[in-house]
Amino acid sequence: MRNSVFLEPEPEVNLYDDTGRSLSQAWDRIRVPIIVPILRFALYVCIAMSVMRFIERVYMAIVIGCVKCLGRKRYTKYNLDAIKEDLEQNRNYPMVLVQIPMFNEKEVYKLSIGAACGLSWPSDRLIVQVLDDSTNEVLRALVELECQRWIEKGVNVKYETRNNRNGYKAGALRDGLKKPYVEDCEFVVIFDADYQPEEDFLWRTVPYLLENPELALVQARWKFVNANECLMTRLQEMPLDYHFSVEQEVGSSTCSFFGFNGTAGVWRIQAVSDAGGWKDRTTVEDMDLAVRASVKGWKFIFVGDLSVKNELPSTFKAYRFQQHRWSCGPANLFRKMFKEILLCERVSIWKKFHVIYFFSFVRKIVAHWVTFFFYCIVIPATILVPEVHLPKPIAVYLPATITLLNAASTPRSLHLLVFWILFENVMSLHRSKAAIIGLLEASRVNEWIVTEKLGNALKQKYSIPKVSKRPRSRIAERIHFLELIMGMYMLHCAFYNMIFANDHFFIYLLLQAGAFFIIGLGYIGTIVPT
Secondary structure (H helix, E strand, O other), X not given: OOOOOOOOOOOOOOHHHHHHHHHHHHHHHHHHHHHHHHXXXXXXXXXXXXXXXXHXXXXXXXXXXXXXXXXOOHHHHOOHHHHHHHHHHHOOOOOEEEEEEEOOOOOOHHHHHHHHHOOOOOHHXXXXXXXXXXXXXHHHHHHHHHHHHHHOOOOOEEEEEOOOOOOHHHHHHHHHHOOHHHOOOOEEEEOOOOOEOOOOOHHHOHHHHHHOOOEEEEEEXXXXXXXXXXXXXXXHHHHHHHHHHHHHXXXXXXXXXXXXOOOOXXXXXXXXXXXXXXXXXXXXXXXXXXXXXXXXXXXXXXXXXEEEEEOOOOEXXXXXXXXXXXXXXXXXXXXXXXXXXXXXXXXXXXXXXXXXXXXXXXXXXXXXXXXXXXXXXXXHHXXXXXXXXXXXXXXXXXXXXXXXXXXXXXXXXXXXXHHHHHHHHHHHHHHHHHHHHHHHOOOOOOOOOOOOOOOOHHHHHHHOOOOOOOOOOOHHHHOOHHHHHHHHHHHHHHHHHHHHOOOOOHHHHHHHHHHHHHHHOOOOEOOOOO
16 A cells, blocks of 8 residues: 655745735835935925914914904095095096907806996096907907997997917907007006906096005905805805905005906006016916016005906816916916015015015915925825824814914805815815926916806706707816825825724825815816716
8 A cells, every 4th residue: 555645735825915015014114214204304394384374374364353453454545435526526537448358258258348348437538448369260250249239339449359379368468558549548457258347346446546646556356256156166265255355455454565366456557567568477467567566666455345246167177277377377476586576675675575475485385385295295194104293283273273264254154164175185286286387487387278267158058958968078088187196195094094093083084085086086166068
């Protein structure tokens, strides 16, 4: 009988276990000597930026509190009724030019032209200039027809077109001021194509410029006609309300400077010329002109009780492009004008500090960076690297205070505060990227995409009887991979926190990951079927 040989079975090799073990060992080898110092340095930088942001917000809150309690709003010091009465008695009305730049604005061109032509001002002292850069020939014909309709009603409307879009909006405004009939105009009013001023707009703005020859700009605030259209428009309303109620008011009351909003404002043409006119070197030609005029010694005034109706972008695509322009342009302008502002001798040291530090650096650069890098990158990373200690007061109390100060300007939306925080953190991804592009003057630094306005388009579409064919859905346009990648990162940190930590920080991480996924899949804003 043969001897039986029993061989022990070889242990089964699990490729996934080996790979996971190798990755874990590699992570352990680089974590302490490499990752910890880098993360600790990033944490200190972010804490410094967070403190800067906190101090700026507290300063703004103190100043606006004093302004309101003491009644020191600058525009309330003027006696508009007396100025208006003097104008009517002497019949010495200044010549006013109204500029309406537009580009393929098929949904809103009638609204803006009609509102501008309906302004209350002597007809022989008012020129409405429609600057149409539309590339759609049919739309051009419709805009020209609308202008002709108002001309027949006795309004002095000038319809101007160009063969190119050189300089975009700045180029159109610059070319418009070169027309021979503008030579007699003393003031220029600018309305974007979706803005609808009340008929007494000129009576509530021009008298300030007549009373004070040092004033270059009178700026009104915005009123959003579609704020209730969807959750995204409600969330947009909150920071914009803060911008007008606090930032613009504080700048106007303390040093007579703030950023021109590009529309709903009246400029003294002499000041525009003195500042060098419109320039297209950045995507924020309005802020560029305001800074240059301020450096020349001109003053601005913000009229907080005068609002102009306009439309918020209600599609995420339009909003994303708008935020890229609004974040990239200021950072690029900061790079271009820092030295000029610093060496200027015509303005006070305090005004230089306000423009360089508060207005440009903290609000336009630090605010975006600290929101994204601190709250979306560094803080979640400290969960994966427990050797780096995160100070809880800095991580919780400072952002909470900043958030409450921002939200106080829109009390009707306080119940949306959590959604707003999550949404702003997601948008900080695009704003931070755009600010870096602006500072480095990288690709897309001068990218100009007109913000799409829907006007009554959605109402008209919904009134059309339903058809059996389903609308085509452009899935590729709705997927945003950067948001999805950030969502995966947040989700990984949340699971790690749930398993290995004893706190409840994973709740925030799960909510933030959900926000990144929702926006990354395009389920935000108004979805327009094609």
